[in-house]
Amino acid sequence: AAKFLKIRDISPAIANTRVHIKGWIHHVRSQRKIAFIELRDGTGFLQCVLQGDLVHPSIVDDLKREATVSLIGTLTLPPADKHCPQGVELQVDYWKLIGASHLDLEGIINIDSNVDQMLDQRHIVLRGSRASSIMKLRSITMKAFRDHYFENGYYEVSPPTLVNTFCEGGSELFTLDYFGQPAYLTQSSQLYLETMIPVAGDVFCMAQSYRAELSKTRRHLAEFTHLEAECPFITFEDLLDRIEYLVCDVAERIFKIDKDLLLSVNPNAKVPKRPFKRMDYADGIKYVREHNIYKDEATKTHFEFGDDIPEAAERKMNDQIGEPIFFCRFPAEMKAFYMARCPEDNTLTESTDLLMPGVGEIVGGSMRISDYTQLMDAYKKEGLDPSQYYWFTDQRKYGTTPHGGYGLGVERFLTWFLGEEHIRNVCLYPRYRERCQP
Numbered sequence: 001a002a003k004f005l006k007i008r009d010i011s012p013a014i015a016n017t018r019v020h021i022k023g024w025i026h027h028v029r030s031q032r033k034i035a036f037i038e039l040r041d042g043t044g045f046l047q048c049v050l051q052g053d054l055v056h057p058s059i060v061d062d063l064k065r066e067a068t069v070s071l072i073g074t075l076t077l078p079p080a081d082k083h084c085p086q087g088v089e090l091q092v093d094y095w096k097l098i099g100a101s102h103l104d105l106e107g108i109i110n111i112d113s114n115v116d117q118m119l120d121q122r123h124i125v126l127r128g129s130r131a132s133s134i135m136k137l138r139s140i141t142m143k144a145f146r147d148h149y150f151e152n153g154y155y156e157v158s159p160p161t162l163v164n165t166f167c168e169g170g171s172e173l174f175t176l177d178y179f180g181q182p183a184y185l186t187q188s189s190q191l192y193l194e195t196m197i198p199v200a201g202d203v204f205c206m207a208q209s210y211r212a213e214l215s216k217t218r219r220h221l222a223e224f225t226h227l228e229a230e231c232p233f234i235t236f237e238d239l240l241d242r243i244e245y246l247v248c249d250v251a252e253r254i255f256k257i258d259k260d261l262l263l264s265v266n267p268n269a270k271v272p273k274r275p276f277k278r279m280d281y282a283d284g285i286k287y288v289r290e291h292n293i294y295k296d297e298a299t300k301t302h303f304e305f306g307d308d309i310p311e312a313a314e315r316k317m318n319d320q321i322g323e324p325i326f327f328c329r330f331p332a333e334m335k336a337f338y339m340a341r342c343p344e345d346n347t348l349t350e351s352t353d354l355l356m357p358g359v360g361e362i363v364g365g366s367m368r369i370s371d372y373t374q375l376m377d378a379y380k381k382e383g384l385d386p387s388q389y390y391w392f393t394d395q396r397k398y399g400t401t402p403h404g405g406y407g408l409g410v411e412r413f414l415t416w417f418l419g420e421e422h423i424r425n426v427c428l429y430p431r432y433r434e435r436c437q438p
């Protein structure tokens with residue numbers, strides 16, 4: 001009997017044996033007495049040849065793109081001038097239809113389709129070779145992140161995403177009815193991670209975060225996968241080192257796991273050089289002023305200290321400099337309530353955004369306020385009701401410690417590392433203001 005195999009297990013080493021394969025017809029070309037099928041089973045692609053009665057006019061119509069078939073045949077070495085992804089092709093002697101395909105691909109998507117039409121058919125687009133490669137690299141990337149943390153002694157945490165407190169400011173909250181009480185979809189799991197450091201030391205989580213972003217840009221989503229970590233007993237310098245190590249180590253791991261797949265999607269993929277450039281916010285303001293990057297292009301208005309550098313200007317600076325930048329020590333008013341102040345200047349925070357050329361911010365992080373009184377002041381300034389945050393405050397009452405952490409947008413990381421133009425290309429089903437389907 002023929003052995004049932006996945007395409008990934010097929011190689012010239014088993015040429016001349018009979019095998020049984022099941023999968024989807026990725027591509028088909030039929031002539032009068034012969035059909036060539038490129039079969040896809042999720043693990044790879046296999047060239048298959050059907051001849052004679054196997055392509056009889058009464059059945060050949062079943063061999064349509066995206067139909068599911070079961071094939072049995074003998075693996076043969078192809079002629080020297082023929083390229084086969086697995087190094088062998090299957091001479092089929094028996095085949096059976098598992099699931100017919102009614103897909104009229106030209107009818108639903110074609111080269112004239114716009115972005116929205118493509119996204120409406122995302123479930124079909126995903127079957128294409130580029131999109132499926134990106135989805136596999138996404139899986140590999142998540143494994144690489146986890147491996148990095150586990151091998152460096154972190155524990156993984158699974159925080160709730162239905163919450164009644166906010167972390168990053170109130171404007172981008174999705175509010176929902178929670179059994180008659182207001183609740184939110186979380187913007188960040190940071191505050192819960194902070195409660196886990198006295199429990200498990202260095203911790204991380206990979207969870208969904210939500211932002212009701214009104215602006216539609218090529219790097220903003222309403223739902224994203226948020227990789228966050230929190231570490232006790234570190235300094236701000238340690239924090240920067242850890243983020244740098246994470247990004248470079250994970251890039252290296254992805255190369256190790258499947259270099260060919262990675263380079264097929266992004267021939268320019270590289271592990272960035274360490275150490276990353278470190279630049280204070282104050283020097284960033286100086287930089288944009290000296291390099292004619294304006295707050296308002298039309299009136300040539302310069303940025304001033306205290307201005308938020310918006311996406312477009314930030315990217316211009318980042319692309320001019322052309323390497324990763326740790327943008328550090330933002331003024332307190334610009335940043336979240338929980339950030340620790342700089343010992344040398346109380347108006348600044350020990351905070352950082354990691355900027356990558358082509359994408360901009362992929363990580364945001366900081367040291368956290370560890371002092372009880374300072375935290376109470378911070379709630380007050382932000383207009384937060386401390387009673388809702390009692391569990392967070394308690395961390396400062398029962399054995400506080402200097403600590404810091406960060407959040408990395410998995411889709412931002414992938415957009416950068418895979419050299420994608422738009423963040424939606426690295427999502428399964430992207431979510432943004434005008435889209436909640438499929």
Ligand code: 4AD
Pocket residue numbers: 167168187188189190211213219220221222223224226228229361362363364365366405406407408409410411412
């Ligand atoms: O800079 P953010 O808002 O920081 C936090 O949420 C912190 N509480 C994280 C922490 O310290 N634990 O978000 C962190 C990262 C950003 O750098 C970005 O990569 C990603 O999350 N991100 C988004 N990605 C896609 N779409 C959006 N709308 C995003 N908002 C943030």
Ligand code: MG
Pocket residue numbers: 353361363364
């Ligand atoms: Mg940020």
